Amino acid sequence: MSVFSSPIRNNAWVGPVTVLSVVLGGLLALSLKEQDRFRREQLPTTRIPILAAKYADLRDTVADQTKQIADLRANLAKYQQAAADESKSAKLLSADLQKANVLSGLVALTGPGVIITLRDSEKKRPNPAEFSPEEYQELLKAYLIHDQDIQAVLNELRAAGAEAIAVNNQRVTATTAVRCNGPTVLVNNIPTNPPVRITAIGDSDTLLNGLKMPGGVQEAYTLTGDPMMFSVEKVKNQTIPAFTGATPLRYAKPASEDKAKQAQTEAEKATKEAPAAP
Amino acid sequence: MSWLPVVGLLVGFIVIYLSPSTIPVGMAPYVSLAAVAGVDSIFGGIRAGIEGKFHADIFLSGFVMNTILAGLLAYLGDRIGVDIFVAAVFVLAGRIFLNLSLIRRYYLTQLSLARKKDG
Numbered sequence: 001m002s003v004f005s006s007p008i009r010n011n012a013w014v015g016p017v018t019v020l021s022v023v024l025g026g027l028l029a030l031s032l033k034e035q036d037r038f039r040r041e042q043l044p045t046t047r048i049p050i051l052a053a054k055y056a057d058l059r060d061t062v063a064d065q066t067k068q069i070a071d072l073r074a075n076l077a078k079y080q081q082a083a084a085d086e087s088k089s090a091k092l093l094s095a096d097l098q099k100a101n102v103l104s105g106l107v108a109l110t111g112p113g114v115i116i117t118l119r120d121s122e123k124k125r126p127n128p129a130e131f132s133p134e135e136y137q138e139l140l141k142a143y144l145i146h147d148q149d150i151q152a153v154l155n156e157l158r159a160a161g162a163e164a165i166a167v168n169n170q171r172v173t174a175t176t177a178v179r180c181n182g183p184t185v186l187v188n189n190i191p192t193n194p195p196v197r198i199t200a201i202g203d204s205d206t207l208l209n210g211l212k213m214p215g216g217v218q219e220a221y222t223l224t225g226d227p228m229m230f231s232v233e234k235v236k237n238q239t240i241p242a243f244t245g246a247t248p249l250r251y252a253k254p255a256s257e258d259k260a261k262q263a264q265t266e267a268e269k270a271t272k273e274a275p276a277a278p
Numbered sequence: 279m280s281w282l283p284v285v286g287l288l289v290g291f292i293v294i295y296l297s298p299s300t301i302p303v304g305m306a307p308y309v310s311l312a313a314v315a316g317v318d319s320i321f322g323g324i325r326a327g328i329e330g331k332f333h334a335d336i337f338l339s340g341f342v343m344n345t346i347l348a349g350l351l352a353y354l355g356d357r358i359g360v361d362i363f364v365a366a367v368f369v370l371a372g373r374i375f376l377n378l379s380l381i382r383r384y385y386l387t388q389l390s391l392a393r394k395k396d397g
Contacts, residue, residue, distance in 0.1 A: 011327075012327075012332060012334070013323060013324065013326065013327025013328075013332035013334075013337070014282050014283070014327070015334075016323065016334045016337055016338060017282075017283045017286075017320060017323045017324060017327065017337070018282045018283045018285070018286040019286065020286075020316070020319070020320060020323070020337075020338070020341045021283040021284070021286035021287040021290065021320055022286040022287070022289055022290035023290060023316065023341075024287060024290065024313065024316040024317065024319075024320055025286065025287040025288060025289065025290025025291035025292075025293075025294070026290040026291070026293065026294040027294075027309065027312055027313040027316050027345070028287075028290075028291055028313045028316075028317075029290070029291045029292075029293075029294035029295040030294055030299070030300075030301055030309055030313075031306065031309045031310040031313050032295070033294075033295060033300065034300070034301060034303075034306040034309065034310075035306070035310070037300075038306070048303055048304065048306065048307075049304050049356070052303050052304055
């Protein structure tokens with residue numbers, strides 16, 4: 001006779017305990033699931049209530065302000081419409097304004113082009129124990145996407161005639177900076193993380209050739225790094241979002257006519273004197 | 279018979295773990311504490327059972343009240359800035375260990391009795 005099947009004085013407890021064990025199992029599963037989620041998202045559990053409140057606040061602020069910007073833009077469009085209806089000269093002005101808006105990135109644009117995706121390398125990293133901390137940091141650089149990698153692609157796209165570019169849906173405008181901010185990269189002052197998806201409108205083939213040419217952007221990954229870090233595909237049709245930030249110019253203002261003329265002559269002179277391309 | 283609660287625990291765990299149900303982020307610590315209170319009640323119930331002092335009504339009400347109260351008290355403590363959470367974990371863990379040791383002692387005694395009989 002085994003110990004565990006020996007007659008316990010009163011077996012009435014087994015039923016209720018079993019029922020509540022089911023409930024307890026459920027409770028444990030719930031909390032385990034939640035803690036797993038925190039671990040995945042790397043939130044410290046003890047500070048979750050504070051972080052959650054802050055996050056909600058900030059998200060609401062951003063949503064509010066994005067909506068404000070959209071509202072103001074809509075108003076502006078209405079005024080422009082009204083002005084355009086008024087007279088023929090206003091119509092011409094309105095067409096000019098539309099052109100300027102397109103060029104400055106204030107309008108969403110659609111067209112053919114390419115999509116470039118930059119990813120952090122998934123290759124096995126070197127063993128930190130074998131290197132000094134400085135050396136290891138240096139080695140690790142080859143495995144991660146940095147602001148310079150994004151800038152190199154942007155530069156190449158522009159050189160190949162891209163007409164509109166966005167980095168992870170942040171429109172690249174005349175005042176856009178791409179810079180390193182510790183673990184993240186800021187584009188238009190908005191943090192972004194790998195994988196970085198760069199969308200560009202332009203002639204697909206030209207853009208592709210520009211990126212793939214010898215000594216170009218892609219070669220850096222195929223020759224020395226991890227080819228998986230850089231991928232590019234052609235698209236027939238894609239839409240690039242408008243710039244959603246504020247666009248204040250506090251220092252620059254249009255030059256007066258004679259100053260503009262003078263700058264123009266200087267520029268022409270510089271072009272003439274430029275050394276011929278080899 | 280004594281393995282039935284273990285099966286129940288596994289069944290409950292698997293069902294909830296595989297279901298898509300989740301709880302709000304802010305509630306997570308309190309649910310965890312409620313789970314610890316539940317563990318305490320279950321071991322308390324087993325101990326009462328093997329001591330022959332088991333009463334279903336005391337056990338059931340104890341389980342429900344303890345889990346809910348533990349969560350609520352910890353929440354209240356957080357709101358008024360007193361760390362009741364830590365106090366609750368301290369008390370509950372102490373009781374769990376005490377009950378566990380009594381359950382272990384009981385089964386060890388049974389085992390040695392059975393051996394004596396065989397010998």
